[in-house]
Amino acid sequence: MTLPKSTAAIRVQQAGPLTLLQDQGRFGCRHLGVTQGGAADLYSWAWANYLAGNSWGAACLEITLGGLQLVAEKDLVIAVTGADLGATLDQKPLPLWQQVVWKEGQTLAFATPLSGLRAYLAIQGGLAAEPVLDSVACVSREQLGGLDGRGNKLAQGDRLAVHAQTSKPQERPHQAPEDARLDFSQTPVLELLPGAQIGEFTGRSLYAAFNSRWRVDNRADRMGVRLTGPRLDCRITSMISEGINLGSVQVPPDGQPIALLNDRQTIGGYPRLGALTPLSASRLAQCLPGQEVQLKARGSGPLLEKHRRFLEFFSN
């Protein structure tokens, strides 16, 4: 898509294997079979926008694995959070989790994953694209969203436009506090709210589910992440298909769980252990194949408290 030069702000010199425009996702349309989409690591996405001076919902780039090179066509205020993909600004290391000025003509590059899988680049004002069903979230499988509205990932030669900053950015810290920056090299403990079929799993399987280390399989993408480990047996092998929420951990007859993420199918028919919290789903989306994760079942009280604190912090 070509944009008038006046609005274009960034030129894509090299697109990388999977760079997608993402906002918070597409809602109010799941009954049409349209998936959620949106930033797979909502936590890092929210911090990127916050640090760049944007409000909740602004579109960012979700950069998976790296391989991206961008040139600024005007001075921009940005923040990069999430995975450490060895980002550089004119070949100097780019500080993450803080506001940075990206000057006209400078090249911002993302190399390869050093820690984590997906980085988020927020630009003050937010990236501009025509929303489809009220969202620019790019879902290639559904041909919805993204720069051209047709679900295409970033391509070499694309020009990215930025919304004009209409109001003065809010006075905020320009750096995320140390404890907010996640260390993706640690083995994450993913918190799960048990679901209705949990009682149908055998006792041995439940013990294994919450006391084993699970390995992230290479069958992992924005739809879902397959975990390999001990076989989990459920007395129900298949169910009548029903709506599935973000983070649902379903167990097909092969006994290996799949945690469903943003681009999941809207309905499905496997029994579920429960649902990861949105923050745990975010954390899982940063895991590379071969990494280990643990599952921990918890009651809704503390999980809800944590989730609400997260939403409240960023919705102000």
Added chain:
Amino acid sequence: MTETRLPMQPRLESAGLDAWILRLFDRIDETNLPWLTALTHDCEVALGDALVDLVPSYTTLLVVFDPLKLSPQAARQQLEVVISRLQPEDTLTPGRSHELPTYYHPSVGPDLERVAQHTGLSVDAVIACHSEKSYRVFALGFAPGFAFMGLADPQIECPRFDTPRQRVPVGSVALAARQTAAYPAATPGGWNLLGRTSARLFDRDREGFSLLQVGDEVRFLAVDREEFVRLGGDLTPVEAKL
């Protein structure tokens, strides 16, 4: 007015910090629809601006809400009230009716022969049987605008493929067991392809986006090649199964 009762005690099941599943039935039946349609509507009214998404399916409704506007406990209480007052939608006001012009032919329906062999019917009899019945939309999912419809006549019941096709063309009309559907976009798929419709099933420029909605009534109207092309149908043959 006589009260109609549900065949089982409805259940509320946790589906995450921001969602409940309302389970009304434990088996697929066309008579589930008036209840689920009413439930969907009543939940929309009850939750108001705290509602995020509603996903009806064959026996359940997934209700997703905004946890900043409603706690799971408060949502649960509201949904319990909805269920306690639930009455099935008046059957005199069902969903909309659609006729999907469909070209049944081996070039675009390469599995007509498979279904014929499996059922012992002739290809013509399979086509007649599939196109004579009207179907209900039970659920949307799998892909935008993909409607799961049923139930097909038991005479043409035929299982899906163990290994799906890599690419099923847009508009393909398909059968799996006693369910039928039409593909709104080219996707992988393991259903038996009987033909192709010229109808645009998902259109981002249309109000409501999806041609078919849960509760709608659908008939596949057999048309000849000429009419199919006139309606804008695509004759590109299905790629050989990998």
